[in-house]
Amino acid sequence: MSLAAGDALRAEWTKLRTSPGTIWLLAGVTVLTVALSTAAVAATSCPAGIACPADPTRLSLTGVEFGQAVVAVLAVLVISTEYSTGMIRVTLAAMPHRGAVLAAKAAVLTGAVLAAGAVAVLGSALAGRLILPGQGFTAARGFAPLSLADEATLRAVAGSDLYLALIALLSLGIAAIVRDSAASIGAVLGLLYLAPIIAHALLASPHWYNRIQRYAPMPAGLAIQSTAGLAHLPIGPWAGLGVLAGWAAAALLAASITLRLRDA
Amino acid sequence: MTATMTPYRPRQQAGRDSFAQLLHAEWTKFRTVSGWVIGMVVAALAMIALGLFPAGAADIACQSAGGPASHGKACVSPVPSGPAGEPVTDSFYLVGRPLTGNGSITVRLTSLTGKYPGGRASTPGGQPAMIHGLQPWSKAGLIIAASTKPGSAYAAVMVTGSNGVRMQYDYTHDIAGLRGAVSSASARWLRLTRSGPTITGYDSADGVHWTRIGAATVPGLTAAARAGLFVTSPLHSRITSDFGGSSGQIMPSVATGTFDHVALTGAWQNAAWTGRDVGGGGNYSEQLTGGKYRQAGDRFVVTGSGDIAPIPAGHEYPGPPTVTVEQHLIGAFAALIGVAIIAALFVTAEYRRGLIRLTLAASPRRGRVLAAKAIVAAAVTFVVGLAAAVIAVTAGVAIARSQGFVIYHVPALTVVRVVAGTAALLAVTAVLAVAVGVILRRSAVAVAVVIVAIVLPYILAVASILPAGVGEWLTRLTPAAAFAVQQSVPAYPQVTAIYTPANGYFPLAPWAGFAVLCGYAALAVGVAAVMLRRRDA
C-alpha cells in the first residue's frame, strides 16, 4: 500500500512535470501575484497630515487575489484534462485505488503551488518593504518596514502561501466532481469572487455581511493576511484560514466519494 | 469504367449566400446543446436569486434616543421626495412672507459664518470642541417655494460656504454664479424674480450691475407661494476614505447669515416677516443653537441648519435605509460567470473535438464565422439577461419596499438604461468570451481570463483595502468600468458625500464606462479574427 502510494505520487509528479502548461501556470502565479502586489503598494500613498489606518502588510499581499485565479486554473486542469482526453481511464487502469490517485494529485499539486506561492508572497512582501516607505509609510509615522521578523507579518506572508495551496486543493476537489474544465473553473472563481461582492452589497445588513466574511472561502481565508485591527475582524486570521481548509477538505472528501462511486 | 462519364450535376440547388445562413447555423448549434441552454437558464435564475437576496436579507434596525431598538418597516420615518420623485432633504430656517403673484425680492448678504463640533474633546470621552467654520455647502439666500411642505418645488439663489453664489431649484439643479466667499468687504447682492411659474435668479457684487444666473420653471407654484430669506447648513462629515473603504464621522452644523437692504416689489402679502424651521428643523443643541433670527431695521441675522438637496445614494450616507435599482442587479456577477463559461465553450468545445474544421470547411470565410458566433452568443445572452434583469428589478423593488426601504426614484429612462445596460454588459461579456476562446482555444484558461478581467478589478475597486483613488482608476481603465452602466443615481456636486466606486458611484458616465468594456471586446475580436485567419485550423 505504501509502495503503491509512493508509485502514485511519482506517477502524478511525472504527469504534472511533463504537462506543458504547468511551468507557465506556476510562473503565472508568481508573476501576476507580485505584479498586482507591486502595483497596489505603488498606487497607495499616505500623504502627510492624514491618519492612515492602514494594514500595509495586507496591502502588500493584494496580489494573492489575482494569483489564486491562476492556481485555480492549474488545479482544475490537473484533473479535467484527464477527463477531456480520456486519460483518466489509463490512470485508473494503472492505479485502481482511486483515493490514492486523488491523494497523489493533491500532494504534488500542493507541493508545486507552495513552491510557486512562496516566491510569489515573498516577492510581494519584498515589494512592500521596498516601496511603502517612499509612499509615506515611514517608521516615523508608525509604519515599520515590512519584516518577517515581525510575528504578524510572518503569519500573513506564510499564511498567504498556505492560502494559495488550500485554494489549489479546493479547486482540485471541485474539478474532480464537475469534471468539465470550463464549468469547474467557473464554479471555483464564482465561489471565490462572488463572496466579497455579495458581502459588499449586504453592508446594510451586518448580520449577513459578517456571516459571509466568516464562512465564505475567500474572505475568511484572506483574514490570514490581516496584521492590524484584528479585534474588529469578523473572523480571526487562523480561524479564517481554518474555514478555507474546511472548504478544501470537504471538496476533496466529496471528490473522493464521487470518484469512487462514479464510472470513470 | 467509362471514359465518357459526364460529371455529376447536383440536384441540390445552392441557395443564395448570406450571412443570415451563418447566423442560423450558429443559432442551431447553440440551441441544440442542452447543457448550454440549461446553463443560460441557470445563469438567469442565479442572477434573479442573488439580486433579491440583499433586499430580502436586510434587517432595518432603528435606535431611537433612549428607547429600545426596533426593527423593520415600522421604525422607518418617511422621507420627503422632490418633484421628480427622488428622496430629498428639505430642512432650513426661513424668514418669509407669502408671495401671492408676480414679484421680486432683492437682498444684500454681508456675512456667512458657521460652526460645528469637529474639534478635539477637552476631556477624554467628552463633547468635541466647537470649530468656527462653514461647510462647503452651507447656504444663505433667497427662496421662493411652492409651499413649506417638505419636498415641495422651489427655486433659490444663495451664497454658499465655499462654492460661491449658486442658483438651485427643485433639489437636483445647480447653476454657478459669482465666485468667492462673502464678507462685509465683499458683499453679495441676490435677487429672485417671479413671473408666473418662472423664477429668475440674479447676483451682483455692488447692487448696481446685475447678472442673470438662470431661470427655472417651478411646478405647482400657486398664489400661496412662500418666499423669503433662508439659511441652512448640512451635516459636517469627516471622511477618511483611504483604506478599508471609508469611514465617516458625521456631526450637525449651523450657519448664520447677515442680510440687509431687503427690497420687495410686486404682489407681496402685507404681513410681518415670520421665522420658522421648515421640514422639521435642523440639529440644534446647547452648544449649537439655531433655528432663529434677529431683525434690526432691515438687517436680518438668521441662523439655520439642515439642507435643501437630494439625498445621495450609498450606504455610507446617514439617513433612511435607501435602495437603488442597481442593487437588485448584483446577481449580474453570477450570470457573468455563467455567460463566460457558455460563450467560451461555444468556441472551445469545437476546438477540443476538431469540430472547428467542419465549421470552417462549411464556411471558409473565417471572419464571418467569428462574427456569427459572437452575434449569436451576444443575442442569446442579451435576451436572457434582459429577462433576468427585468424580473430581478421588479421583484427586488417590491421586496425592498415591503421591507421598509426607501427606493430611489429615478426617471423611467434611467431604469431602462440600467436594466438594458446590464443585459448589454452580459452580452458584451459573451462576445469577449467568444473572442478569447478563439485566441486561447483552451476552455479553462479562456473562462478564467474573462472572469478575472471583469470581476477582479471590480472587487479590488469596491471591496478591498486599496484606496478609493485606485478604485476610481480601476473602474476607468479596466473592463470593470462597464458597471458604470448600472449606476442609477448621479453624483450631486452640490451635496458632500462619498462618491466612490465602493459606494456605487463610478468615475465614468454610464455609457462611457460601458464603452470601455466594448473597447476591450472589440480588441479581442480583432485579435481573434486575425489569428483565426492566419492559423491552420
Place this chain on the structure above:
Amino acid sequence: MEATIEVTGVRKRFGSTVALDGMSFAVQPGQVTGFVGPNGAGKSTTMRVILGLDAPDEGTALVDGRPYRDLRHPLHHVGSLLDASAVQPSRTARNHLLWLAHSQGLTGRRVDEVIELAGLETVARRKAGGYSLGMRQRLGIAAAMLGDPPVLMMDEPFNGMDPEGIVWMRGFLRSLAAEGRAVLVSSHLMSELQDAADHLVVVGRGTVIADTSVADLLDAASGGRVTLRTAARSEAMTVLANQGATVAATDRDTLTVSGLASERIVAILGEHSVPFSEISAHRASLEEAYMELTKDAVEFRARTAQEASR
C-alpha cells in the same frame, strides 16, 4: 475529362517536419480515386490544404478550379469527411446535420434525406456522443452528402467499420462514382480499397509515388511473371534459361519464370518435350503492389509519425 480537385506542387512544413514536399495530383470525375500511403505520408494534411483549413507554404490546391476559400457554399462543391469523431457529443446526430445544413442554406428536409442515405434513420435523434466509430463514420458521410456535391473527399472512411459496413461503404463509393461524381478516398490499408478504387494516388514522404489506374498498377506489380508447375524441374529450367528467361525455383515442383510471355513458355516446353502440369500468369494483389511501391516510404514512417498525430 476536367479535373475536379487539382493539387499542384504543395509544400507544407510544421516546424522542422516536412509534411508535404511538392504534392501534385488531380482527381477525375466518375471514378473512385484511392489516396493511399503509410501513416504520416501527408494524406490528411493534403486534404486539410484542399479544404482551406491549412495554408500551404507553396503550391495551390483548387476545387472546381477555384481555391476552396473562394467557394460560397462549399458543401455544394465538395463534401468531405475528415474526422468522424469531430462532433459535439451532447448534440443529436440530426441536429449536428441541421446546423451544417443551415450554414449552406439547406433545410431539415435535406437533412432527413442524407440520414436515410447513410442508414441512420433509427438513431438520428440520439446524442452523437453515444455513437460507435462506425456510426460516426456514417454520420460523417451524411454530412458530406448534405450539399449533394459533385466531389467527395473522405479521410479513412473505413476506420472502425464492421465487415458489413465495409461492404456497404465500397458499394456506396462505387455508386457515387457511377453517378459521375469524383470521389477521393484516403486509406493506409490498400485491402480496404480492393474492388472500390479505379484510380490510385500513392503517396509517401509528402509526395506522390505513383498516380495510376488500378489495372496498370496491378500489371506492373505482376511484372509478367509466370508460375510453372512441372515434375521435370531441372529440364524446364535449362531450356527456359537458354531462351533468355529468368527462372527461380519456388517449390519442389514449381518455378517462377519472368522475361517470357506464358504463350512463349508453352511453345518452348512443347518444342523440347518437357512435361508440365500447370502454367499460370502471376497476379499480384493490390496489397502486394502497394507494399512494393511504398517500401521506402514505410521505413520513413517513424520519422513522420509526429506529423500524423497532429
